[in-house]
Amino acid sequence: MDDRPIGIFDSGVGGLTVAGEFLKLLPDEEIVYFGDTARVPYGSKSKEIVTKFSAQIVSFLIEKNVKAVVAACNTVSSNCYEALTARFDLPIIEVVSAGAGEAARITRNNTVGVIGTERTIASGAYERMIKAENPEIIVYSKACPLFVPLAEEGWINNSVAAAAAEIYLQELIDRDIDSLILGCTHYPLLTDIITRAAGGVSVINPAVQVARKMRALLEKRGMKRGKSDKPEHKFFVSDNSGKFDKISRIVLGKAYKAEIAEVEGY
Amino acid sequence: MDDRPIGIFDSGVGGLTVAGEFLKLLPDEEIVYFGDTARVPYGSKSKEIVTKFSAQIVSFLIEKNVKAVVAACNTVSSNCYEALTARFDLPIIEVVSAGAGEAARITRNNTVGVIGTERTIASGAYERMIKAENPEIIVYSKACPLFVPLAEEGWINNSVAAAAAEIYLQELIDRDIDSLILGCTHYPLLTDIITRAAGGVSVINPAVQVARKMRALLEKRGMKRGKSDKPEHKFFVSDNSGKFDKISRIVLGKAYKAEIAEVEGY
Numbered sequence: 001m002d003d004r005p006i007g008i009f010d011s012g013v014g015g016l017t018v019a020g021e022f023l024k025l026l027p028d029e030e031i032v033y034f035g036d037t038a039r040v041p042y043g044s045k046s047k048e049i050v051t052k053f054s055a056q057i058v059s060f061l062i063e064k065n066v067k068a069v070v071a072a073c074n075t076v077s078s079n080c081y082e083a084l085t086a087r088f089d090l091p092i093i094e095v096v097s098a099g100a101g102e103a104a105r106i107t108r109n110n111t112v113g114v115i116g117t118e119r120t121i122a123s124g125a126y127e128r129m130i131k132a133e134n135p136e137i138i139v140y141s142k143a144c145p146l147f148v149p150l151a152e153e154g155w156i157n158n159s160v161a162a163a164a165a166e167i168y169l170q171e172l173i174d175r176d177i178d179s180l181i182l183g184c185t186h187y188p189l190l191t192d193i194i195t196r197a198a199g200g201v202s203v204i205n206p207a208v209q210v211a212r213k214m215r216a217l218l219e220k221r222g223m224k225r226g227k228s229d230k231p232e233h234k235f236f237v238s239d240n241s242g243k244f245d246k247i248s249r250i251v252l253g254k255a256y257k258a259e260i261a262e263v264e265g266y
Numbered sequence: 267m268d269d270r271p272i273g274i275f276d277s278g279v280g281g282l283t284v285a286g287e288f289l290k291l292l293p294d295e296e297i298v299y300f301g302d303t304a305r306v307p308y309g310s311k312s313k314e315i316v317t318k319f320s321a322q323i324v325s326f327l328i329e330k331n332v333k334a335v336v337a338a339c340n341t342v343s344s345n346c347y348e349a350l351t352a353r354f355d356l357p358i359i360e361v362v363s364a365g366a367g368e369a370a371r372i373t374r375n376n377t378v379g380v381i382g383t384e385r386t387i388a389s390g391a392y393e394r395m396i397k398a399e400n401p402e403i404i405v406y407s408k409a410c411p412l413f414v415p416l417a418e419e420g421w422i423n424n425s426v427a428a429a430a431a432e433i434y435l436q437e438l439i440d441r442d443i444d445s446l447i448l449g450c451t452h453y454p455l456l457t458d459i460i461t462r463a464a465g466g467v468s469v470i471n472p473a474v475q476v477a478r479k480m481r482a483l484l485e486k487r488g489m490k491r492g493k494s495d496k497p498e499h500k501f502f503v504s505d506n507s508g509k510f511d512k513i514s515r516i517v518l519g520k521a522y523k524a525e526i527a528e529v530e531g532y
Binding site for chain 2: 037038039044045046048049145146148149150152153155158159160163164167238239240243264
């Protein structure tokens with residue numbers, strides 16, 4: 001038994017879609033969430049700066065006494081995972097391999113699409129991970145930088161979102177993909193419009209697999225929370241922009257309060 | 267005479283549209299530009315964090331020996347100008363009063379529209395400044411958070427940009443504005459699509475007035491550059507994301523090189 005909380009972090013509030021899957025699948029666990037809203041987005045920034053920011057955040061979560069960390073951010077997962085695991089001792093789970101594994105399992109025609117931020121797509125991480133599962137799978141990737149601001153604007157189902165989804169997804173559809181990984185934590189907010197633009201393909205939200213992976217890890221290591229009282233989750237953001245309230249209400253079904261925390265200089 | 271350079275800073279690369287007007291109007295002056303590409307965008311962040319970031323950058327520019335500073339970022343201009351002028355001794359020019367003054371001069375029906383980031387619009391700064399010029403002018407404002415990522419995606423003239431511009435501008439057109447201030451340094455990149463969506467209204471880029479204001483200030487104080495050799499401009503960014511090359515080529519007509527500089531902890 002290990003009563004300490006699980007740390008989940010993201011470049012901003014998008015990682016709340018991952019926290020939401022944890023609340024569903026691991027309802028007895030406590031969560032400490034950190035969203036770097038002062039420096040969001042990470043997806044258009046360099047690998048060096050994102051690695052630095054991530055290490056500052058993991059140090060912060062360790063100070064909060066977490067037993068394991070989830071790098072909910074695809075940009076972090078695909079660029080900084082080795083650097084973080086080399087530097088820190090506690091278990092760290094990233095989101096890319098989970099999504100890649102699911103795509104490899106469900107594709108029928110061995111043709112998978114991946115959408116994400118510029119940085120995630122440029123890293124080639126999903127392609128590498130999918131090919132590690134099955135080298136015969138062909139992966140087509142597309143950066144969709146407008147999807148994050150669209151989700152944050154609340155334009156998740158209007159003409160602008162539809163036009164953007166059609167432009168971004170056309171070349172993947174032309175390649176005959178039969179499954180599509182949402183390679184950014186914000187994208188599940190746009191599931192409806194993406195599913196419509198993508199025609200009949202299977203849309204994969206990696207967060208579901210990540211929560212399963214964490215459950216397996218805690219069970220295997222005997223690290224599940226033992227206390228039977230109601231878990232108390234904590235949410236931190238590096239800047240109070242109002243986005244946390246808006247997105248937490250959509251994703252978690254209730255407006256949690258977030259504290260402001262500074263991580264610079266760790 | 268004062269041979270020191272002029273400092274211009276912005277939350278990212280959008281301020282290059284301001285630097286471009288300076289190169290045209292003050293061709294003998296040297297410029298030191300800083301774009302906070304590691305922490306862009308400012309427009310959706312809180313006043314406190316944006317004030318902190320701005321003060322770090324002005325300190326950095328002072329270390330680079332500038333004689334005056336332009337806060338090219340509308341978010342900074344409309345939220346942090348008092349805090350910056352209270353803290354630093356050198357002349358600081360902001361962009362909001364310049365744009366407001368021009369709108370007050372050219373409106374015929376005393377009905378002006380302002381578009382900008384969420385933070386700029388929430389500050390009410392343009393409205394206050396315009397009413398200070400002429401209390402009879404009615405100002406309608408609209409935050410357009412998608413315009414910055416559209417400009418950075420290079421989608422400055424496609425169906426997505428057109429749909430976004432139509433949605434954002436409709437309520438301003440319905441109010442019968444006859445002039446529209448581009449209250450964000452990125453927006454001049456979208457001038458064509460904004461002008462089309464806005465019908466026959468006069469579109470105002472405040473950067474033109476800002477450059478004139480700086481010229482007047484330098485002349486009045488005898489601070490113009492005396493050297494006759496070709497000015498050497500310096501460009502700094504806090505993260506190398508590739509955006510600088512792309513936007514500097516569009517805005518300045520040639521690809522300047524930017525150095526990476528860290529401003530955290532000033």
